[in-house]
Amino acid sequence: DAGITQSPRHKVTETGTPVTLRCHQTENHRYMYWYRQDPGHGLRLIHYSYGVKDTDKGEVSDGYSVSRSKTEDFLLTLESATSSQTSVYFCAISESREPGELFFGEGSRLTVL
């Protein structure tokens, strides 16, 4: 199994507070992704990174920011959490762009009250 861990695994917070989710990998993979998963929807890409300090937006990036200062760490920040950001967040890594199969972290369940 790919060495990828997420923290925290569970978090409950209040509307308007900042939240940071961390993804850490030990595989030295170049590509890292943040997805959210909600009932009735496919996985939706929030942001991704193709190298240290190289990041780009996904389809649902509004309200989220990311940073990647080291190969192994990819942080997702909700500057001011809203109830619509209640979700399960998955980090994923891939070694290359092709074939580019993803390896996922265990997920972080975030509840915004």
Add this chain to the structure above:
Amino acid sequence: GQNIDQPTEMTATEGAIVQINCTYQTSGFNGLFWYQQHAGEAPTFLSYNVLDGLEEKGRFSSFLSRSKGYSYLLLKELQMKDSASYLCAVRDSNYQLIWGAGTKLIIKP
């Protein structure tokens, strides 16, 4: 727009065979993936198709027809542990993955 369609839920019997279909309309095509996701867990990679035809891997096989925008995942000799959601994803021309909502497979004894 881009779209991946798969059935929401399917039921099958232990020991039987089940086929989960996936149809897609995307901006370009650079491969199709199947993932398995048990409840409360992370998705795990099952298969990858980029050329037409059948890819077999043990009890699981995946088929692709690019001209029809169609794929299926075939699971043989079903076991109770195969109860899970199966996610279809297509990589588009920008190398972004477009995901279906998943098919929940229920296995009955």
